[in-house]
Amino acid sequence: MATAFQRMQEIMHTVTDLGAASAVLGWDQETYMPDGAVAGRAEQLATLSSLIHRFSTNDAARAVATEVLAESEILTDEQRRIAAVYAYDVQRATKLPADLVEESARVASYAQDAWKRAREASDFSIFQPLLEKTVDLKRREAELLGDAEHPYDNLIETYEPGMTVALLTPVFDQLREGTKNILAKIDPHQASVSDDVLYRSYPSDQQLAFAKEVVRTLGFDFNTGRVDLSAHPFCTNFGATDVRLTTRIRENDLRSCLFGLVHEAGHGMYEQGIGPSLWRTFAGQGASMGIHESQSLFWENVIARSEEFWSWCFPKLRDAFPHQVGDQTATSFFKAINSMKPSLNRVESDELTYNLHIILRFELERDLIAGTIEVRDVPELWNQKMRDSLGVIPPNDREGCLQDVHWSFGGIGYFPSYTLGKLYAAMEWNAMQAEMPDVRDRIANGEFDSIRTWLRDRIHAYGRTERPHEILHRVCGRTLTATDFLDYVGAKAARVYGF
């Protein structure tokens, strides 16, 4: 007779395998699927979602959660933690009826297609009806997930367990103020940094080859992963041994492919570092999207936008693009990729003003879910908030409220994770420097193994067996703060702009 833990494992295997299949279909949809297949793919994804939901919430799934508790004594600490993650997921899934789950998957599939078409046409109205359906479904979901101070809290919880509007608001206020202060210090020196090197002509094939070589060196394992192209860069995985990154290439913008891919590789190395004992369990994923973003942003910003990194990497860049960067030095290039000024695009914005893009999205999502604003007003509100917080106004929807993929797949509640990731990454960076005092020298020597290992041993390997605040406490010895990030980014701004 199988133990309750074994029976729980079997359920988790079925559900995670279906989840992996669903992720493969999602990856394919964004990379290779022909246009005419949208409707069929939507049905397939809806069926998979529905089965995942069924197997996560049926009598057997619920019963085993209780039965595992009864045999708690014979379990290892890790097994108990896996069981706790299982119980949390089953309980949460049980609150959502099957028809809602199936409908959400179907709408997401159509919405992603509509978003792509809307983006191409730069016309929000193409996407609007699908976003309205998405918001309606998300409101219903927030309501069903139970009491919370703010209904949006229940959607944030999906991506960042334990995080709330009330906890985020003061942190975002501090960030907004700190950002404005640093921008004010930069302002008189703005002309001292030129980033025009980034916008010269870089052939696509060479960009991709260079970016792939960089992420290979950082430690992304191509034996258990690969890179493809898509409209919006993402990382997905079908288990720790099959991690897919995508990037996009712009001939006249060196940042998009390179930093986009390093970012996604940060996610990818997290998934590749999940401990094998967690594979095919509900704990075999990143702890939260905030912790996930702390990994991608750690590699993208803390490492790959550091002066030490470019003292190592610039000669390689010069070898690859002698004509384009021949007039640069490692230092001038470091400054160019860290120029800080308000701009239109979140993904391509700098480390400092990035958070203002997030706060804008946070406010819109919060108010859409509260029902105090309407989907049809999003383009106008977006532009208004862009003007108020960043001082720039998108000339069209494509460069405005259609720039992000997230709403199209129903990822409302995700955006705060990016800023949390920045705050976590700055805290992790301080912890790493304390434990590895020569880490800057290692970066300058192109030695990344010890950095990846440090992150893997302290964060990746744990999967979801610890909650975000537990990880933060164990690794950094502290609770969430924006101070580390503001100190870090302020110091970088001072170095770049010489104030």
Add this chain to the structure above:
Amino acid sequence: MATAFQRMQEIMHTVTDLGAASAVLGWDQETYMPDGAVAGRAEQLATLSSLIHRFSTNDAARAVATEVLAESEILTDEQRRIAAVYAYDVQRATKLPADLVEESARVASYAQDAWKRAREASDFSIFQPLLEKTVDLKRREAELLGDAEHPYDNLIETYEPGMTVALLTPVFDQLREGTKNILAKIDPHQASVSDDVLYRSYPSDQQLAFAKEVVRTLGFDFNTGRVDLSAHPFCTNFGATDVRLTTRIRENDLRSCLFGLVHEAGHGMYEQGIGPSLWRTFAGQGASMGIHESQSLFWENVIARSEEFWSWCFPKLRDAFPHQVGDQTATSFFKAINSMKPSLNRVESDELTYNLHIILRFELERDLIAGTIEVRDVPELWNQKMRDSLGVIPPNDREGCLQDVHWSFGGIGYFPSYTLGKLYAAMEWNAMQAEMPDVRDRIANGEFDSIRTWLRDRIHAYGRTERPHEILHRVCGRTLTATDFLDYVGAKAARVYGF
């Protein structure tokens, strides 16, 4: 309250969506999946197979098959036919226990990887243990599927309902004799045809672009399909609106990419032509693999290897490859691609000797399943039979018994379909010429729409609602014969070799 037919539809939607997901995972495994993902993918495919089997055989699935019979009066003729296909599939699946199905999927996933490695190393021993497991599983499957004159009949049934060793043997005997007779007529003229034009240097990118343009012109719809590369060309689909072809390119062999892709496009157009009322039902596939191959071989051989086709296409080929084919005429090129002589590789063999490759595989499979030969003896037997029937001996396993993918995915029983496809295609060609007397002129003018429409209206649209012999009877008015094919190929040989 839903009718039994509606409940049956729901079951079929779940099962076909899971089947589509499984097919996406299989496609990905052969095209893009990183090497390190093999084990995880095997588990995912096993889980999907197991669920497909469960949903096809559980109490609800079996009950509804009976209940639909009871409401037969309120159903349309097509609905009754869909219900009959459903009942057939459920009954057949019910004979196979879940553990066998799951194990077969898992072994297939590992075996495909082992086959690839064995092929690269040209070493059958790498593949042997997995092929032994595969044959054991197939023997068990044949036994469980019930009484048959020959256990191999039950495996042929999977691909060609109603076909048996007893029915095939005399047809194959006639073919073997007919082939030998034609080869004997060719022999004195063998030197009159040179095919060296095929083995000049054709850059990969240009080959692929040319082949894609050809299949686009023939009528393969790229809005609901696409083309990728894989070790072995195949066609798979995730519904009629998402059909994936693969091909392989050899710089020094013009045939591999072009004719391989036309072949797969023939399969693909069949799937794209399935009637919408059959989508997401068990009848929404090709009628049998033999009928399927009749479509791929119709396009590859009857159309794309005809003299009329090249009178239209040769100028285009010359535009694409002026240096390589500049010394050719449409006629000399037509002869080159129809040169007939015994060779090592099934896929690249000519129309005439191709069937000898099939008969060899048929005999090996038949005897492996009967248990009268052992897997370890396959390389030796293969080479022996090659010598006896074709007069050539493979220099190594890669060019011998490792050349085909089929055994690696458990496709034992499939090979006879290819030859059946040739026989069916010749019969269909005669029927088409009778109904469309100017069809050869149409080909010479590059007008393929009416040909594709003829095939779609008479064959594709019906899916599995008719059995192979019913289709043959309705379309050709006759039962299976090798005579049409031998007449067709004999006439072509006479034209090519001038006897």
